[in-house]
Amino acid sequence: MSKELIKLMNVYVSFRIGGLFTKITVNVLRNINLTIYDGETFGLVGESGCGKTTLGKVIAGLIKPTSGKILYKGKDISAMTKDEFLTFRREVQYLHQDPFSSLNPVQTVYTILSRPLIKHKIVDPSNVEEEVMELLRMVGLTPPSDFMYRYPHQLSGGQRQRVALARIMSVRPKVLIADEPVSMIDVSQRIGILRLLLDLRKETNMTIIYITHDLATLRYISREGRVAVMYLGGIVELTDVERLLTKPLHPYTQILLSALLEPDPNITRNKKVNLRSMDIPSIVNLPPGCKFHTRCPYAINGICDVKEPDLVEVETNHYVACHLAKGDLK
Amino acid sequence: MSNSELILSIRNLTVKYRSRRGYVNALRNINLDIYRNEAIGIVGESGSGKTTLALAIIRQLPNNARIVSGSIIFYNDGNKVDLLTMNYNEFRHYLWEKIAFVPQGAMNSLNPVLKIRDHFIETVKAHNPDASKEEIVRKAREVLKITLLDPDRVLNSYPHQLSGGMKQRVMISLALILNPAVIIMDEPTSSLDVVSQKIILQNLKDIMRMFNVTMIIITHDMGVVAEVANRVVVMYAGKIMEVGDVESIFYNPLHPYTQGLLKAVPKLRGETELYSIPGEPPDLVNPPSGCSFHPRCPFAMDMCTINEPSLKEVNKGHLVACFKYET
Numbered sequence: 001m002s003k004e005l006i007k008l009m010n011v012y013v014s015f016r017i018g019g020l021f022t023k024i025t026v027n028v029l030r031n032i033n034l035t036i037y038d039g040e041t042f043g044l045v046g047e048s049g050c051g052k053t054t055l056g057k058v059i060a061g062l063i064k065p066t067s068g069k070i071l072y073k074g075k076d077i078s079a080m081t082k083d084e085f086l087t088f089r090r091e092v093q094y095l096h097q098d099p100f101s102s103l104n105p106v107q108t109v110y111t112i113l114s115r116p117l118i119k120h121k122i123v124d125p126s127n128v129e130e131e132v133m134e135l136l137r138m139v140g141l142t143p144p145s146d147f148m149y150r151y152p153h154q155l156s157g158g159q160r161q162r163v164a165l166a167r168i169m170s171v172r173p174k175v176l177i178a179d180e181p182v183s184m185i186d187v188s189q190r191i192g193i194l195r196l197l198l199d200l201r202k203e204t205n206m207t208i209i210y211i212t213h214d215l216a217t218l219r220y221i222s223r224e225g226r227v228a229v230m231y232l233g234g235i236v237e238l239t240d241v242e243r244l245l246t247k248p249l250h251p252y253t254q255i256l257l258s259a260l261l262e263p264d265p266n267i268t269r270n271k272k273v274n275l276r277s278m279d280i281p282s283i284v285n286l287p288p289g290c291k292f293h294t295r296c297p298y299a300i301n302g303i304c305d306v307k308e309p310d311l312v313e314v315e316t317n318h319y320v321a322c323h324l325a326k327g328d329l330k
Numbered sequence: 331m332s333n334s335e336l337i338l339s340i341r342n343l344t345v346k347y348r349s350r351r352g353y354v355n356a357l358r359n360i361n362l363d364i365y366r367n368e369a370i371g372i373v374g375e376s377g378s379g380k381t382t383l384a385l386a387i388i389r390q391l392p393n394n395a396r397i398v399s400g401s402i403i404f405y406n407d408g409n410k411v412d413l414l415t416m417n418y419n420e421f422r423h424y425l426w427e428k429i430a431f432v433p434q435g436a437m438n439s440l441n442p443v444l445k446i447r448d449h450f451i452e453t454v455k456a457h458n459p460d461a462s463k464e465e466i467v468r469k470a471r472e473v474l475k476i477t478l479l480d481p482d483r484v485l486n487s488y489p490h491q492l493s494g495g496m497k498q499r500v501m502i503s504l505a506l507i508l509n510p511a512v513i514i515m516d517e518p519t520s521s522l523d524v525v526s527q528k529i530i531l532q533n534l535k536d537i538m539r540m541f542n543v544t545m546i547i548i549t550h551d552m553g554v555v556a557e558v559a560n561r562v563v564v565m566y567a568g569k570i571m572e573v574g575d576v577e578s579i580f581y582n583p584l585h586p587y588t589q590g591l592l593k594a595v596p597k598l599r600g601e602t603e604l605y606s607i608p609g610e611p612p613d614l615v616n617p618p619s620g621c622s623f624h625p626r627c628p629f630a631m632d633m634c635t636i637n638e639p640s641l642k643e644v645n646k647g648h649l650v651a652c653f654k655y656e657t
Contacts, residue, residue, distance in 0.1 A: 156610050187595065
């Protein structure tokens with residue numbers, strides 16, 4: 001495997017919520033250990049509230065972990081000098097879910113794309129216009145002259161997401177963190193955006209961290225890549241996408257797969273969800289032991305509700321956090 | 331479904347919105363029959379007019395909308411009434427009692443300062459002022475149980491004490507409490523988790539059977555339609571492009587737009603190669619001439635740019651608006 005690019009070590013994030021006298025601490029991420037390799041496409045999958053967006057923002061340096069370390073190219077980002085940190089922030093870019101709010105509505109596409117070029121001195125000031133045109137061509141907004149002086153409201157959702165991507169590509173990132181980049185875009189335009197991500201990765205060799213609740217889109221952009229499944233702030237399973245889909249070992253992953261709707265009536269209607277309780281425990285009041293035991297159909301009293309399982313390698317490159325995953329109990 | 335009893339019959343419905351750029355052609359000449367006890371899925375992308383269609387049925391179109399033409403006939407115990415021309419005071423009794431609507435993001439429709447119990451009491455009392463609170467709460471317990479909620483906990487909670495999925499189920503229960511004949515749901519599960527979504531959709535099928543209710547499910551998600559609908563309506567640019575039972579639409583789609591849409595959805599198994607519908611969604615202020623899909627259609631012929639195809643039956647119960655099937 002290629003070299004380690006980002007390494008998370010025992011990362012915890014907690015937020016404090018509530019009023020003056022009712023302040024409580026919410027553990028949004030618990031003990032995350034993860035290595036992202038240079039050039040890979042890594043998927044982070046989970047339902048809303050599982051912490052996948054928080055984890056993406058931690059990796060991008062947008063949220064500071066409460067404890068634990070994040071290494072970028074072997075360097076602890078909290079110990080970086082100002083210049084090093086700026087370089088890190090430039091090289092690790094975040095693509096937001098909602099292209100309707102991530103672009104400044106009073107700026108033209110040209111302004112949106114030229115600002116980072118000038119600020120980071122990416123190109124000579126005399127070449128800015130040419131570079132903006134090149135960026136627009138790169139994201140498939142052709143001919144560029146048609147789009148340069150438009151405002152975001154004159155673009156469709158797919159076109160806006162392309163502008164947001166062009167803005168990111170302007171600073172030549174090494175890592176792109178894409179947080180549900182197609183969930184707010186019309187179905188007929190989604191594939192276009194996903195293909196663009198694939199093309200950009202091929203051209204620039206950048207690392208992509210793809211955050212989603214939709215395993216089908218993840219499978220489209222990264223069939224061989226690795227994926228981590230998250231539940232209530234922890235990683236419960238980590239393996240290759242195809243293996244996760246064909247041989248899920250964690251009961252939560254199995255349920256997630258049986259719940260995913262498929263655009264095929266005969267297949268989707270025959271999939272049934274087998275859960276002890278349909279409601280996710282509140283993250284404010286996490287259950288003891290394995291966080292999934294309250295809903296898990298296989299949970300064993302006295303084990304699963306007492307001790308939280310560690311993420312262990314049960315077969316080569318297949319990590320699972322479940323007391324039953326070794327196979328002898330199930 | 332052809333031998334079933336009609337419940338709603340929409341004819342020549344055209345709706346426009348006034349906007350600064352001109353009139354937005356939100357619905358153009360919609361003709362659709364809906365039968366008793368069916369689950370009909372209306373699919374389309376944003377701007378296809380699917381929500382406008384729902385709002386027109388319940389007469390809740392925004393102020394800048396104008397119904398240019400059309401009728402919506404509701405078959406009520408042997409009587410035919412036109413929902414659009416009926417006196418509004420009379421129509422108010424049809425809302426919730428006959429036709430209930432669960433809006434998109436329904437979980438935000440609950441009043442944050444009222445307990446769930448009071449939502450039920452208020453809803454029922456608005457239609458039946460003599461109903462006793464005990465009676466209402468008893469009925470509320472029943473419908474909450476059907477949507478897999480714990481009545482003891484939920485009735486005494488405020489909306490913020492419930493999760494999104496639970497609030498969505500409360501809204502469905504509220505829609506059921508007056509025993510309506512039709513429930514229209516706009517994106518019933520789009521803001522929910524994968525697991526809650528599946529469970530609610532499975533649950534909807536049981537509800538339909540128990541309550542003898544007709545469901546109109548509006549969604550952009552082909553997976554939702556595959557899961558619950560027995561008939562599917564595909565909309566594009568304010569028009570119905572294709573209507574058929576769920577098997578015909580998924581296994582033998584006829585309209586090039588439906589075909590493209592199905593090929594564009596990423597799948598969990600099989601081929602990963604996908605098709606992308608070229609071009610951009612249409613501008614509804616100036617819709618394309620002829621067939622509104624022709625600028626993006628791989629099969630477009632000269633006539634498609636001039637004439638607009640109308641919805642014609644190709645196989646039994648399978649209708650499509652495309653010149654490819656007119657010879």
